Amino acid sequence: MKKSGYRSILHIYLMLFLAVFIVIVFAGFLILSIITVHAPANSFARSDYPMEFTREFGEQIIFIDDIPGIKQSGLELLQSNQAGIQILNDSGQEVAGYQKPQNAKxxxxxAELLKICQTGHSGDSQTTLFIGTITHNGKDYTYIIYFPLNISKITMYLNGDRFTAGKSIILWCISTVFFIILISGFIYGFWITKTINRMSVSIKNIAGRSYVPISNNGVFNDVFESLNDLDMEIRASDNLKEQTEKMRKDWIANITHDLKTPLSPIKGYAEVLSEQDITSGEKVKRYSNVILKNVSYIESLIDDLKLTYQLENGMFPVKREEQNFVGFLRELVIDILNNPEYENRIIHFDSAREDIMFSFDRKLLTRAFQNLIVNAFVHGSEDTEVTIQISVMGNIMEVIVSDNGNGMSPYETSHLFQRYYRGTNTEKKTAGTGLGLAITKSIIEAQGGNIIVESEIGVGTDFRICFPVT
Known part of the structure; x- marks a missing residue:
């Protein structure tokens, strides 16, 4: 066993013995409070001291001409203990008394004397009576001493064959209890140490990624369940980190490729213009247009990267303006269809109301909805159609941008808004930064809205965007 195991057992024993000590001390105080009374002389005495006092008080009774009386020393004893006395003859009639209670008979x-002898009380529970007897000239006298204390008499009936020596039985019981506590403490300490060591090993295994989930239905079930959950969370975090790192590397590779692609013709045509003696203005113009086109593409890549960074860090100024949202989307659809590249495409537009006033940044939302619509055409077939639906329920405006294109798998939809992700369910390889939909999501959230995607392969895709309106 390791040193930490011995220390654990020692700590457990110390705690156990401390608990036993506290219990013994508490039990001692409890027993002491039961077997002691606060005597009238402002001192503590055993609860049976009135019985001893009564038995010995017979020596303080004297007879003068066969009439009982009390010595001066006896009177002083009664006064110091605030006690009273009655002396009865053999018929039960009082023949002498001193400081007796007012309700004394x-x-x-x-029968009444027998009851007093058994219970110690005769009506008043705050006064306890003790009985003694003396004999004078062949006559029996009974005396009753009244103490201003509430003392209970308890009689126990025990097995006479077994209870021959009370002290030895008590010692035997104490020894047995102590031995049981000692063995129980050792077993419990060993079990606790083993469990703690098991937890320690589990934590090390979690750190080393070699942990095997543990099933435990005992006292530490919650602890082991927490360890199992921690291991699952760490493994999920590791998987996410690996996926993110893979997407980052893929994104860097794509960006590098996308930057090199326009740089190659720029470099090539620039070398042609610088090295060859070209006098044809038409060639110069054609080469210059190619260079400008590729420079514009590089600028768009850089702008996307910059916009992504600004949106994620809240650095892009959002210029809101109250305007008709339905009219804005209609104009955007017309602009897209006026583009020669998409002039033969179909966009369905459906709005329950013609005027929906909403405060938004026109430039940013143009970029966001343009991304959604153009992506549907770029990643779909030539027959892909887009439908835009606008509705208002309460103070929520919902915009649905849907298409009947190829659709996406659940895996693709779960990663669609990540910065470096490019979908795979497309009919052709499309150039791009993989930032378009990530930018779209950031723009919509910057306007106080949210966006979700629902898709089914072979059916199409729905983007649901919600904005709060007043």
């Missing part, structure tokens, strides 16, 4: 029957 002058005559007691044998």
């Amino acid at each position: 002058d005559f007691y029957s044998d």
